[in-house]
Amino acid sequence: MLYLDHNATTNVHLKVKDLVQDLLKGTHNPSSVHTQGRVARSIVEVARNQVMTSVGGDIYSKEYQVIFTSSGTETNNLLMKNYYDGEIFISNIEHLSIFDHLKYKDDIKIIKVNSDGIVDSCHLEALLSASNSNKKLVSVMLANNETGVIQNVKELVKIAKKYGADFHSDCVQAVGKIPFNIKELGVDFATISSHKLGGMQGSSALVAKSGYNLKAMIIGGGQERNIRSGTENVLSIASFGMASSIASQEINDRYYQMKKLQNYLEQHLSKYKNVKILSQNVERLPNTTLIVVPQTYAQTKLIAFDLRNIALSSGSACSSGKIGKSHVLSAMGFNGNEAQSAIRISFSYEQTINDVIIFIKAFEEIYSQELI
Secondary structure (H helix, E strand, O other): OEEOEOOOOOOOOHHHHHHHHHHOOOOOOOOOOOHHHHHHHHHHHHHHHHHHHHOOOOOOOOOEEEEEEOOHHHHHHHHHHOOOOOEEEEEOOOOHHHHHHHHOOOOOEEEOEOOOOOEOHHHHHHHHHOOOOOOEEEEOOOEOOOOOEEOOHHHHHHHHHHOOOEEEEEOOOOEOOEOOOHHHHOOOEEEEEHHHOOOOOOOEEEEEEOOOOOOOOOOOOOHHHHOOOOOOOHHHHHHHHHHHHHHHHHHHHHHHHHHHHHHHHHHHHOOOOOOEEOOOOOOEOOOEEEEEOOOOOHHHHHHHHHHOOEEOEEOOEOOOOOEOOOHHHHHOOOOHHHHOOEEEEEOOOOOOHHHHHHHHHHHHHHOOOOOO
C-alpha cells in the first residue's frame, strides 16, 4: 500500500517502536509511590522535558508548561471550555475540535479568510476592537490540515495582544513538518500531538504559558497539575517525547525532502488545465497538496485509488469516513460541487520520487476522461 495520508496519521518512528517495545516489559502508573511508580513518573517527566525542548521552551525558566492529554481534540476542547465565560474569536477554517464549538456557544466570533485560506488580520482587529469583554481568546491554527496553508501567527498575536486577548494556536499539523518555536511565535497556548510526528496515538499536549489558572475538564485524581485527571498513558507519552525530540533534530532534512516531493508532484499536476492546486501561491506545509478537479466526485476517486493500493484523503472527509461539505473550502469561496471533488495528498519525509511517480500514473488512469 502506498500511503499518502500522513496528515491523518503518520508512521511510528523505528527508534520509538524500540522504546515502546522495551517499556512493554514493565508496568507503569506514575501515581504509585512504589519503585515502579517512581520509574513511571520519571519516564513521563523525561518526555515532558523532551516535548518542551522540541518546541523551543526552556525547561529551567518555567515560562511554559506541558500538560499531557489523550488527543489534539481533547486539548483543544480543554482550552476552549476555559474561555466559555469570556469572548472567543476563531478563524472559519479551524479544525472541527475548535470550529464545532459554534454549536455550543453562540457568541463565538468568526474571523474571515481570503480565497487562499489566509486569515484576514484586518477583520480580526475590527472584531477585537469592538469587544468589551475582559476575557478574550483568539484561536488560529498555524497550519491547516486540509490545505496545508501556514498562517502569519506572529502578526495575529501582536493584534491580539494589542486588545488584551490571549492567543491559542492548534499546531498539530505544523510540528514535525516545519521549524517551530513557541517563544518566537509568542502564543500563550499551543496544541501538539504525538501521532502526527512519529509517536503513538493516545497522547497530545497543551503547551501553555505558566500563570494561567486553567480549570480541568476531566475531574479525578488531579494528574497533570490538576488540569487533566486520569492515569497518564505512559507508553504513548514516552513515544511522544522521543518522537518530538527526533523530529526537532531532523526538521530541516525532513522539510527539504517533503518539499522536493511536493514540487515534483505539483509541476506535473500543473500541466492539466482542469486541475486546481489550492493555495499554491501562499506558504504551505511542504508535504501537503490539495487539488480540486471540477465535475468529479472525490469519494468514487478515493475508492479507485484504494483499489490500486494508494491511500488518500478528501479535503472534506469527516470522522465517519464519509465525505461531507468542507467548511474550510466553503470559507475560501468554493462551492459544494468543487469541495466534493477535493483530494488531499500528504507525504512523509521517508517517501521518494518513485512514490510520486506511482501516484501520478494512477491519477492519470483514474482521471483520464476529466483531463482531456
